[in-house]
Amino acid sequence: MKNVVVVGGGFAGVWSAAGVVRAAREAGSAGEELRVTLISGGDDLVVRPRLYEDTPESMRVSLDRILGPIGVHRLTATVTGIDTRARTVRAVERAGGELTLSYDKLVLATGSQLVRPDFPGAQNVFDIDTMPTAAALDHHLRRLPGRSPSEGRYTAVVVGAGFTGLEIATGLGSRLPTIADAQGAGEDVRVVLVERADVLGPELGPGPRARIEAAVEKLQIERRTGRTVASTSPEAVTLSDGEVIPAATVVWTAGMAASPLTSQVPGERDRLGRLSVDAYLRVTGVPDVYAAGDTAAAPVEEGHSTLQSCQHALPMGKFAGHNVAADLLGTDRLSFAPDPYTTTLDLGPDDAVSTQGWDRAVQLTGQKAKLLKQDINTLWIYPPVDDAEQLLAQAGRFSNL
Secondary structure, three states, rough: OEEEEEEOOOOOHHHHHHHHHHHHHHHHHHHHHHEEEEEOOOOEEEHHHHHOOOOOHOEEEEEEHHHHHHHHEEEEEEEEEOOOOEEEEEEEEEOOOOEEEEEEEEOOOOOOEEEEOOOOOOHHHEEEOOOHHHHHHHHHHHHHHOOOOOOOEEEEEEEEHHHHHHHHHHHHHHHHHHHOOOOOOOOEEEEEEEOOOOOOOHOOOOHHHHHHHHHHOOOOEEEEEEOOEEEEEEEEEEEEOOEEEEEEEEEEEOOEOOHHHHHOOOOOEOOOOEEEEOOOOOEEEOOOOEEEEEHHHOOOOOOOOOOHHHHHHHHOOOOOHHHHHHHOOOOOOOOOOOOEEEEEOOOOOEEEEEOOOOOOEEEEEEEHHHHHHHHHHHHHOOOOOHHHHHHHHOHHHHHHO
16 A cells, blocks of 8 residues: 655645545556545635635635545644655644654645734734634624724724735725724725835736726725834834824735745755745655645746745646656656646725736736636635545646636
8 A cells, every 4th residue: 555645735735635546546456555645734625815805714615525525534633743754744633642644655735824923013913814813803803893982993904915915905995894884984994005015016016006006096095115014002003114003903914934844844945935846746855755835836937936826736736646646656747837827816896907927917807807706716716525526527637727
């Protein structure tokens, strides 16, 4: 029996496990020797790209309903160590028990995490990086009408005007007025977007910027560019230039890093902590370990590397799973080849912008882009449940198109 261990229950992990099973079944009787175990700290696939929306607790899918029908063994545990020489993984189960698993091939797909701020009052800051933190923000917003009236009760300051910051800020630009209007306080709403760079969406480039700025203007979101946060309290935010903004809500979106488990693997890393992988998604210099999703920096077209996004995590998982099985079964591996890069950014209740290519040339705006974003969020990124045949068929489609 050959043991494949997948660490991580996000998009890359789920599709890695499914990819191994699909390739093993395609190999016939030889594939019966492969046993796939997925280790995840939770019982659900969290649909992380949707955590900027309201009711984030609903943005999840049972891992057992995805992987159970294809025979993947799932362990609810937190991985604490990886020994690549001994080819073992150490983990702590939910009940506290410790276990050690041996592997023939390992896929590290534990994603990324927000880089938390360390300024004074950082404990007052919300984020939408995980299901619990997104739910905490959602509950906080819903409780605002019950708070004592104050100048900043319905003011939200969003720190970071990148992809996540823009989506949560434009979302709050419509959510907060709805909450405040229940008490006739709609005119008290303020959303302030703080960005260290001199422009909004600096990493998105100039292509979609005009549309982003128009959406921010339409929603009356205030901008503070070229600045960052110096400190916060439960009632206010102090910016780096000394401006004090009364605010009951501060959302931090600035900065991501790969899972700390990448440090357990002796490979090269980029500035985000992502492991360098080859064309087959094997960690460079560590042949029995693969990385997929936000833990890996894989080469793509035009000399670029993958981004920390589900657009790349889904196909990376599928390719990694296929290649793990191919290595063990002696069949042909596949070079990672994702779809051409695109971006679809939500800009509030009635707007979005969709771009194509690394220069992010605008392709769609307004309702057409919004409908595309809704299809991506509610249909395309969800794996099939309770259906082995459909899941394995999708695992064999390496394109998102």
